[in-house]
Amino acid sequence: MRATVHLTHHRGNWLGEHQHHPRGELKGELLTYQRTSKRGVLTVATLRDPNNHIAEPIIELLDVALYLIGPQGLHLRGLERLAVDVRYQFVVQGWVVEVR
Numbered sequence: 001m002r003a004t005v006h007l008t009h010h011r012g013n014w015l016g017e018h019q020h021h022p023r024g025e026l027k028g029e030l031l032t033y034q035r036t037s038k039r040g041v042l043t044v045a046t047l048r049d050p051n052n053h054i055a056e057p058i059i060e061l062l063d064v065a066l067y068l069i070g071p072q073g074l075h076l077r078g079l080e081r082l083a084v085d086v087r088y089q090f091v092v093q094g095w096v097v098e099v100r
Contacts, residue, residue, distance in 0.1 A: 003030040003073070004098045005047055005059070011082065012091030028058050030097060035062075045076055045095070061093055073098040 005028075007021040008014060015021060029050040035042050045064040046057035064078035073096065080093035 001030050002050060002100045003028070003047070004100065005030070006096040006098075007059075008075075008094035008096060009080075009092055012093075023059075026058055029053070032064070045078065061095060062090070067094070 005026045007023060007026070010021055026047055028047040030045065030047055032043060032045045035044050042062055043064050045061040047059050048057050049055055059080075061076060061078040061080060064076050066074060067077045068075040076095045076097060078093060079090040082089045082091055
């Protein structure tokens with residue numbers, strides 16, 4: 001589904017009501033799927049360019065859970081993978097999704 005995503009955390013820290021993520025609002029095609037990992041099966045949400053499904057996702061949310069649903073959209077919570085030096089770090093992330 002086509003959606004606009006507002007990120008609720010920056011590097012794992014919650015952004016207040018009047019703070020905005022440096023990436024701003026992200027627009028694209030919201031897709032969910034299940035991925036097998038060492039921990040088992042993870043539900044993953046991705047936001048992709050609607051005109052290019054082959055390219056890497058704009059953003060990805062791992063171990064995603066539906067937190068809230070309403071008439072205009074939904075709120076997803078999960079983990080975001082950040083590159084720190086030569087390793088990856090997983091931090092809390094939330095998406096407020098407006099469905100178009």
